[in-house]
Structures are given as structure tokens and as C-alpha cells.
Amino acid sequence: MKHIIYFLIPVFLLMACGPQERVSKSVFEEVNKAMEAKKLSDAQITQEAMIWGDSISTEAQRLLMGSLHKAVEEKGFEGALEFCNINASPILSELDEKYGVTVRRTSTRARNKTNLPTEEELPILEAYQYNVENGIKNESNIQGIDGGEVLLYTKAIVVSSEFCLSCHGDPTNDIQETVLRRIDSLYAEDLARNFEIGNLRGMWSLKIPKRAVVNRL
Numbered sequence: 001m002k003h004i005i006y007f008l009i010p011v012f013l014l015m016a017c018g019p020q021e022r023v024s025k026s027v028f029e030e031v032n033k034a035m036e037a038k039k040l041s042d043a044q045i046t047q048e049a050m051i052w053g054d055s056i057s058t059e060a061q062r063l064l065m066g067s068l069h070k071a072v073e074e075k076g077f078e079g080a081l082e083f084c085n086i087n088a089s090p091i092l093s094e095l096d097e098k099y100g101v102t103v104r105r106t107s108t109r110a111r112n113k114t115n116l117p118t119e120e121e122l123p124i125l126e127a128y129q130y131n132v133e134n135g136i137k138n139e140s141n142i143q144g145i146d147g148g149e150v151l152l153y154t155k156a157i158v159v160s161s162e163f164c165l166s167c168h169g170d171p172t173n174d175i176q177e178t179v180l181r182r183i184d185s186l187y188a189e190d191l192a193r194n195f196e197i198g199n200l201r202g203m204w205s206l207k208i209p210k211r212a213v214v215n216r217l
């Protein structure tokens with residue numbers, strides 16, 4: 001965690017003198033009023049958002065992995081690819097609606113290019129990557145964005161088993177030829193191969209509006 005904080009300091013600084021003015025005054029006032037009424041401090045909100053982020057990302061992971069395992073059992077790896085291609089994003093959108101937060105996965109080596117990192121996400125992914133390479137345990141992270149009105153919660157995703165390698169591993173040894181051909185036809189710019197067990201695969205990235213946290217408390 002120490003190292004993550006160290007790496008994220010420049011981001012905090014940039015944000016502090018960045019988009020503050022762009023956040024509408026009324027949103028700020030509304031959140032502040034609600035915080036005052038409920039006697040909540042910024043620290044409490046951040047702590048609550050961290051707990052909430054952990055729980056939503058765990059639910060998201062379970063949902064995705066549950067459906068993925070089922071799809072592989074029913075249709076094999078090739079069929080499951082199609083399943084991921086069509087269903088990964090809608091499964092996560094359902095959580096967006098359920099909780100009023102934005103849930104996504106991002107990676108510098110993404111299969112689906114819509115999962116490539118934003119400017120805000122990239123330094124965090126780099127910090128997680130540094131930690132994995134140096135044997136430092138990754139912890140979830142939370143930081144303010146959009147002038148502090150939104151909290152960005154992140155959690156590292158590591159390649160946990162050979163199961164992942166069947167679609168994200170070495171194309172000559174781990175991925176079946178038919179599966180590889182299907183990946184190539186669905187994702188012309190695929191970067192999500194050649195991973196090994198223990199590598200950083202990407203991270204969960206949740207945008208949690210402060211307002212949503214205050215409303216829950």
C-alpha cells in the first residue's frame with residue numbers, strides 16, 4: 001500500500017489543481033448539505049466507498065466468472081469466447097444500474113479495446129504492475145476524481161489459474177488453435193495473450209459518486 005500511495009502522489013497533485021472548477025456548484029452544495037445533515041466526514045465517505053467498492057467488485061467478479069465457467073462447460077472455450085464478447089459488458093452494466101456506480105475492467109493489454117485504460121486509470125495500473133513485479137502485495141485503492149465529486153475505486157486482477165491461460169496464455173502452448181482463430185476474428189487488435197499465472201491481468205475500476213455513498217448512509 002505504501003508503494004501505491006507513493007506512485008499515486010503525482011496523480012493526486014494533478015487532480016487537486018485540475019478539474020475542480022468544472023464540477024457544478026449545485027452538486028457540491030447538495031452533497032455537502034447531505035453530509036452535514038448526516039454528520040459525515042470525507043474520511044467516513046471514503047472508507048464507506050472502499051467497503052462498497054470491495055463488495056461490488058467481488059459481486060461483479062463472481063457474476064462474470066460464474067457465467068464464464070458455465071459457458072465453457074456448455075460450449076467449450078471457443079463458444080465461451082463468443083459468450084464473453086456479447087455478455088461481459090451487459091453483465092457489468094446491470095450492476096451500474098443496480099448500484100448507481102460505473103463498473104468496468106481495464107488493462108494495458110486489453111482484448112477488447114474499449115477496456116484500455118483512461119488517463120486516470122493508467123498510473124494506477126502501472127503502480128499495480130510495479131507491485132506485482134516486485135513481490136509487493138496489491139491492496140484496493142481509492143482516490144477522488146472529477147474535482148473530488150466521484151471516488152475511483154480500483155482492485156488488481158491477477159491471472160489466477162490455467163483456466164485463464166486457455167484464452168489469455170501462450171498462443172502456441174496454452175490456447176487451442178480453433179480458439180486462437182476465433183480470438184483473432186473477434187478481436188483484431190487483441191493484446192490479452194502471452195500471460196502467465198501470477199501476472200497482473202488488469203484491474204476492476206469503479207466510479208462511485210460521493211452522492212451515492214451519502215445516500216446509502
Ligand code: HEC
Binds near residue numbers: 088164
Ligand atoms: C473462454 C475464454 C476466456 C477465459 C477462459 C478467460 N477469459 Fe478473460 N476475456 C475473454 C474475452 C473474450 C475477453 C474480452 C471481453 C469483452 O469483449 O469485453 C476477456 C476480457 C478479460 C478482461 C478485461 C480486459 C480485456 O482484456 O479486455 C480481464 C481482466 C480478463 N479477461 C481476465 C480473465 C481472467 C483473470 C481469467 C481467468 C480467471 C479469464 N479472463 C479467463 C476470454 C476469456
